[in-house]
Amino acid sequence: MERLKALGRLLPRLVVAVAAGAVLGLAFEPHDHPWLAVVAIPLFLAALNGVSMKGGLLIGAGFGITYYAVLVPWLSVIGGDAAIALAVLEGLFYGVFGAFASQTLKHRLWILWVPCLWVATEYATASVPFGGFPWGRLAWAFADSPLGKLASLVGIPGLSFAVALLGVLVYAVLRRRSALSVRAVALVAGIAVVGLSALIPLSTAGNGKTVTAAMVQGNVPGKGLEFLGRARTVTRNHLSATLDLQKQVEAGTQIKPDVVIWPENSTDIDPFLDLETRQDIEQAVKAVDVPILVGAVLEGPGPNERQTTGIVWDPVTGPGQIYAKRHPVPFGEYIPFRDQLLPYIKRLEMVGRQTAPGKVPGVLPIGGVTYGDVICFEVAYDGVVADVMKGGAQVLVVQTNNATYGDTGQPEQQFAITRMRAIETGRTVLIASTSGISGVIRPDGTVEHKSSQFVPDVYVASVPVRDGKTLATMLGGWPQWILTGLGIIGAVLALLARRNRKDPDPGTPPAATPSRETVPV
Template sequence: MVAPPVAAPEPAPAIPRARRGFLRGVLPRLVLAAAGGFLLYLSVPPRTTWWLAPVAFAVLGVLLHGRRARAGFGLGLVWGLGFLTPLLRWTGEFVGLVAWLPLALVCALLVAVGTAAMARVSTLPGGPVWMALVWVADEALRSTVPFDGFPWPRVAFGQPEGWYLPLASVGGTPLIAFAVAVTGFGIAHLGRSWRLGVPLAVVPVLAGLALTPLVHTDATEGTAVIAAIQGNVPRAGLDFNSQRRAVLDNHVNRTLALAEDVKAGKVPRPDVVVWPENSSDIDPFRNADAAARIDQAARAIKAPIAVGAVVVDRGDGRPRNTVVLWDPDRGPIDTYTKRQLQPFGETMPYRSFFRIFSSTVDRAGTFLPGTDPKGFEVGKVRLAIDTCYEVAFDSVVRDSITAGANIIAIPTNNATFGYNEMTYQQLAMSRVRAVEHGKAVVVAATSGVSAIVQPDGSVTARTGMFTPDALVAELPLRGEATLATRLGPWPEWVMTALALGALAFSLTLTRRRARPTTPEPGVGEEDTDGGPAGEA
């Protein structure tokens, strides 16, 4: 019996060409983009790996060079998500994905707008410079829109130490961003041109090191003893203020304990005491008991206390996030009202629309912003107040400095975000602001981290999280304005204008190249008679 022939196995189906192209080309680039963005996240405090930031931009530079704008948008979106998704995880600590992921996506989309423009200018002569300028312009955009902007993820805020920090004293946060980005793009350019890539990779670093002598810490207007009180909260979360009296009592009691230490000679008597934002969510102007407790603390410490309070206006009934200067003899003598309110927290834009997605929006407040940037004057101390979220905004901090301050206070409430990196990111911002404006900074947080920051950005004292504590330090009072303070927004405006000019030039150049040319008569063209053009 003859065995039937064995059928040959059918060949495996061929992978479609489009799928092969995706697996071999697009997918690796997307993975590399996500990894590059994650490297930028890893450069941000509480880690001290600030040097990873230019590496992240080097990855972005390799990916974007010579790409079309559409590819630049897609790659930038993935790179931005790799950076922003882990960076902003704290926003969803107690409200979940509904706040965290949409915010990360919106910010990443704005990053992608910038990377699309970077791809367009990448092939211009000096491409890495134009790309870095576009990044600065994109940060300016993200600091403005939507809802008054969200500058929290600025590159400069990941550089509270290291080579680039001294640049803040000359050109503020935009100059740091430009230096970090151009270093990374210069590294990416090394494979194409050593002559251009090496200077771009090295010069920003050398510039930062060379500007270190401009970061002054001398006390041009004497010194003052400042105390920061961290009273702690009953529990973390959005309902921390459900025990508002407990929060107030915590800060009173910790101040009374500090007064005992002063009396015993353990620490010097402070000239000013700074309490955190929301240290009294009971309006002391309406509640006599709250006022009595604050007055008790001020009389015990024998110094004015800057009290973070929620104050309800008697006219319109709307709350204000206010810092009240409480004198031990005269009671409340001055106020500062927070000017830059946090959307989706202290205010709720388009409340009825966003309620469709979550009823959590009804927990957002109806606060009204202040308008006066001037802080408090206590003897020789002229204290700028930049409450919590305000520290992220260049113009808000600058206005409080130009109003005449010689030291900065950052009262903040981080209890609503639990145990996560938010407080360390905010402390990094305070350190950059110290160098930018040449002022010592006192950070007072309800639950931590509170800190004493010197004008060179160094932290000389700090607290733990969710522990009551008090920091007391003699700090320099500096009336001298840095170049960054004097220049104000001009560095960012100039760099943004240059970026837009480069983009416009690139678009014009592309259109000219795409425009069909009209052949000259007599060059291989036939006339209507069928003979060579130009012939009789």
Template sequence: MTALAAPAPEVPRDVSRPLVPWTVAVPLAVVSGVLLDAAFPSVGAWGLAYVAVAVVLLLARGRGVVASYGYGVLFGLGFMVPQLQWSGIYVGAVPWLALATLEGLLLALVLPGFAVAWRLADRSGGRLLWTLPVTAGAVWVASEALRSRWPFDGFGWGRLAFSQADSPLVFLAALGGVPLVGFGVVALAAVGVCSVLEVRRLLVGPRPGRPVRATVPFVALALLLLPAASGAQRNAGTLDEATDTTVRVAAVQGDVPRAGLDFNAQRRAVLDNHVTGTLDLAARIEAGEEEPVDLVLWPENASDIDPLTNDDAATEIGRATDAVAAPVLLGAVLQGPGENITNAMLLWDPQTGYRGRSDDQAENGYYAKQAIAPFAEYIPYRDFFRRFSPFVDQVTDFAPGERAAVLEMGGALVGPAICFEVVDDDVVRRQVLAGADLLVVPTNNATFGLTDENVQQLAMSRVRAVEHGRSVVHISNVGTSALVAPDGSTGRRTALFEPDVLVDAVQLRSGRTPATVLGAAPELALTGVALLLVLGHGVVSVRRDGAAAAEHAGDDDDESEQQP
């Protein structure tokens, strides 16, 4: 019998073609994206993240790279369009949809990676199925690493870990940072998918040469161990440190006259609101209704009048600081350098006022935002983007800060991460490495109205608290503000667009978590796994195609020799 007549090797039916027909896969891809968005606040149904990932994993099985990317685009848009809706609340649909489309196209890359991961897992009759959780998780981490760095220094909003602030899996942040939490979500979803497929296969009946695999016991063990490990981690704290030191913090949410892009049109009113909130606190302390505080924190843009050049603004800030008898750290927009402006945090002391501005930021009470936001704090390619939105000319370019700065105030070493800097792994970590035992995220949410942006950002601060084992004061000018414990939990939260003051004792910690020590190493390692997967699959495919071509050529030669 010739080679052409030999029976083809048996390929399991569920591997030879997609599990989900395209008529179902198209709407399902969009729905899975919407489900992933619902895992984030304000819905906050974090378990839906596992469902969404499991669905797109199933959609990728048995499909080619190009087809998988098409479904990935539907998934990415289904997630990013609602996730980033806040970005267009005052600037219109075009900038919002442009950003959502770009981020969706980048997120879509995970599905071709999933398709390749399935091909590896399904080899040898499925004996490599155990590799799927690792390779799928690595692919997701690689995708988020790209989105967080490119283009325009990246935009990591919507990273999977930020949906897990209330999940038992958040403890992974202390071990390997935000990337490891995302890896854990995808890996656990993949374990669930493998288990379902195994049960399905067993119900149909095992075939010769296809032994029962241990995926089901594995997922059961994982589901039992993860909550226990989470509880242990939440109580463990950081490495080699005492955890009983506290300071009493006041976070002042002053509110703004009106929401929108022109929230600071009445800049003096915004400053006065924060001065008034601090004076009211001082009056309660003097009356014995409130205990004295060690430090006071105002949000980003609390003073858009530069107090270093405007004596009236400086006088008002000094009046509030003297009254409360505690140092005040406030967000201010400063004029300069040159034609630029600077988004900064300034430290004001009672009686002596501003500590002074020099190159030595840490000693003199000055921190400038390092990671400035494209299209909000500077406009790249301004002439080009002016064609799409007239709002680009309303943005004056900010000058970025050049380094971390830890500010000593009231017995605490405070490390600020201004607004969107909380998304940036490196900025937050640098503040901790510089010695911060308390993190503060001052932010301005007035430009996003009543959208979910404010609670999504608070969730990021909660994950950062677990990641670095630090208390975080998340203070917004309009809300939602909260004092976050090192385990990510919060007490009372402020309401949107209402003046409020949060006062409580917060814990100081000086040790370092494994995530703080390792930095980007887990992300780089997992990204390397994903790249090796893709390259390895490419090499194997080329060799297999070459071998098949050679075998076909040999069969043609045999047939030609048999011709008379």
């Protein structure tokens, strides 16, 4: 009975946390209200303040599940159960955050520890299980905000820390128990973070050299899970769009590109094994007379395996360098525990052959320029992007295929993530999608071109070749590791201090006899 009463006392806090999760989800595309993040975090902390660890676990999970339910409803294209499973899985990470943050808020250095703990939580979600799912990082919402410029100095983890810190500072100003001096410092610090970030210069100048690239969006004959059933039509659409481009070049209405970029899955049939597909590609390459970076699915390397690749196809020498996608999507491109799950979940048979991950970064020299190729969801993973930058990428390329999720908000979210990568790396990003969104993003994150979805689109751009590195690129993973370490230290210190506290937590029934610890919910 006492536990039921305690749970009843937690319910109002749980309602606040659920509302905060929904508000945070609205900060991202396609809603695009980034500053709601600075509203959601104080609400979440208010719900956590003073509760037990078990109460914090429940409140945090409610926040996280709601957050992801609002953030990634597009996964319901695969199935409503898949969307629910992902929301619950990711929400549990925020349940752990809530358990630790509920105690960290009682520590005198909570203003530092809580945003560090947030970064640690994002690091965990981006790492496990199956390589993680980094889609929910606070930084992704701020491509259009002056605050987003911080990514060029401290990377995506550092920007997430800054956003979480702003939310914490707002909470410090509004917290009833905050001293006047703390409120004043928090207010000044928050204004300083926003104001100073606006002063960060972002250069778009190159090394004196430019390259002209054409992004070809050939479009697909349908949407959803079945669109690749007409794989030859997809390839022919890209061939046709490329031939139209060449006609414009010959007519003098379009400049000749140095390279043409086709998207991921521009051919879903292995051109090394299928003569008709190979002929289509070679017709396009010979017509434009420049290399085409072709997105192709190849058979192998093992039995019942495939690889999603980018192939540099030269008009003289034919197919050359191949980049194989290093981070395939679990349950989308391969099935973890395949033999155990397939007998029970027949829908997984739609995945088909296992996608085998590539082993080397997508560093592709083409015509004297080094391109860093990442494929689709890989753009959200720090390590994949960092590796192509270490390899000397002067221009970034994202080959993507979002036809499954067209008009669901997912393409807009990925485009926003890509914009943040441009700011972080100081590189132009060239995006080619089968059905949208294709485009060109300048090194400062501004958009030169953004296609519509489910229409053919060919865009030719002359972009700067850049060699200089941003501070974020030079620092690499250090900001994330340091902030995560500080978050863990803060949680440990808070737990040690908890052992000596006797004050009861809201939502926890009063003990019948004196005790060193409250009885948690």
